[in-house]
Amino acid sequence: MIYALSMEFLRSLKKDDILDLFSHDFCSKCQHLLHSRITTLRKRKLDETWSTDAGFEYSLDMPLNGSASNSQSLTGKQWDNPRNSSQRRDSATSVNKCLVGCKQSDFELLLNDGICEDSSFENGLSEEKKEKIRYSLVCCRKDFTFVEKVNGRRINVVQGLELHTEVFNALEQKKIVEWMYRLQWRGKEGKLKDRTYSEPRKWMRGKGRVTIQFGCCYNYAVDRSGNPPGIMRDEEVDPLPPVFKQIIKRMIRWNIVPSSCIPDSCIVNIYEEGDCIPPHIDHRDFVRPFYTVSFLSECKILFGSNLQIVSAGEFAGPVSISLPVGSVFVLKGHGADTAKHCIPSVSSKRISITFRKMKQSKLPYKFSPDPDLVGIKPLSFSSLNKSDKAQDEDRNLNIQQHKAESVESESDVVCNTKKASFRVK
Known part of the structure; x- marks a missing residue:
């Protein structure tokens, strides 16, 4: 019973x-x-x-x-x-x-x-x-707006940000994560090149995030040899793994990544509970846009011209955007170059891949283009999935963003939160 x-x-x-x-x-x-x-x-x-x-x-x-x-x-x-x-x-x-x-x-x-x-x-x-x-089931948002006064000008500091959801479904996410765990194991076992895998000692909250770099070696801070932050042209890391190249191909075909800016490097961030990324602007050795794909758990990313450090791993800023699993977040424009961004301490395990294209003048000395990433074309039916109304909304949005950047206003910072306009590509 x-x-x-x-x-x-x-x-x-x-x-x-x-x-x-x-x-x-x-x-x-x-x-x-x-x-x-x-x-x-x-x-x-x-x-x-x-x-x-x-x-x-x-x-x-x-x-x-x-x-x-x-x-x-x-x-x-x-x-x-x-x-x-x-x-x-x-x-x-x-x-x-x-x-x-x-x-x-x-x-x-x-x-x-x-x-x-x-x-x-x-x-x-x-x-x-x-x-x-x-x-057709992918949603794209491009209308992020937050006006701040920067160097005497009021500008939309999150102009250029895009969030594409439902790009990778649950089973695809599982397979990609399995690949990244396999790469993490290879790094622990010393089966990747020396500068590919990094697992710093966790000496305080927010410190010790695991990173795996492919395509180029990026120096986060001045190292012991006096090398400045940026791409280390004389260092070698492993090339992009096959599954990562397939991710790039999908993003190009689905009009998330323009064929004129195909990524040639990436960094995998493996967060444990409490790990974070402090406020920063991505180095100019990488061209814009760049792209972050999220896995395992949703997290917040903060934006603002002046982000505050509250405590170890905790930050405060005027704009908070949620990054769902399976989504692709695009950073360009003022969102990449004017506003700083950070990820506060995560509440559960998270993995992300950030894909970036290196500047021609900063390519590693032994770098050669990957033939698998040449000649990829966006889907031919892409224009059929956006209605005339959605195209009109895009044009109106561009006009509004231009006004937001140029108008000198006496009011406080404007943040549009209630009338979000979402369009499906």
Whole structure:
């Protein structure tokens, strides 16, 4: 009797409720493991439940990754959630015909692009159609606005920032993270070049973050030999791993990375609880834009012309933006060159990859271009996924940003938080 009541109670719970129930008092690592197992089990059960010939109509309010939608974690003090049903409706309509007749697991469509193995079931969709569906579900935000007075001028210090969500789904994230753990193990075992892997001693909160560099060796501060911060042209590190090149290719094809600024280096940051990145502006040895991809847990990134150090690993600033897992954050314009940015101490394990392109004059002496990253073209149907209305909004946004930079205002700093405009590419 007790068993029957218990099972009935469990059936009434949602996945997140079950996770909360069973992971109480677990450490963050065990919580993540349990979350992955529940997600995998639920996905397998859903695949068994949905018949291939039953037909499945796309629900606008349905999570896209078979679990709680990544977009739910995008809410923050400064910026609102971009993925509610009314804001997604236009984007979903454009691909609705493709989705009719698909199983629920098709919302986790896997592409045969080298990031993850292709889907194990036959859904009748061509590779082009699968990619079009995935691409159409990506949300892009470009309207970040925060005006500050810098050197006597009032400018939008976060102009140029872009946040692209739902770029990598749950299974793709898992595979990429597995790759990074493998690289971390190789670094610990001394199987990578000397300057590729770094694991400083943790001597205080926020100090000791693991980093893995590919493509170039970057010196964070003046070293013992007196070398200044910047790219060490005479040092060698390992080249970009194959999966990282596939990530770059996807970002180019999906119009996140312009083909004129293809990254040739990257740095992996592996955060344990309490790790951080202090306020800084990325070195001018790297051209703009550069791109940060987030994994394992959401975190906040702070922006402002004058960020404050509150305590060890804790900072304060006027703009806080949430970086969901599977998202790509683009930094350029004033957001990269005028405002400083930092990541306060993270509350749980996090991994990020920041891709950057080196200036021609700063390339390592033994550097040679990677032939795998030459001649990549954006998707030909990209323009079909943005409506005329969205294009008009982009033009209006550019005009507004230009005014924000040039108008001398007597009012306090303006921060648009309630009327966020989100467009799907």
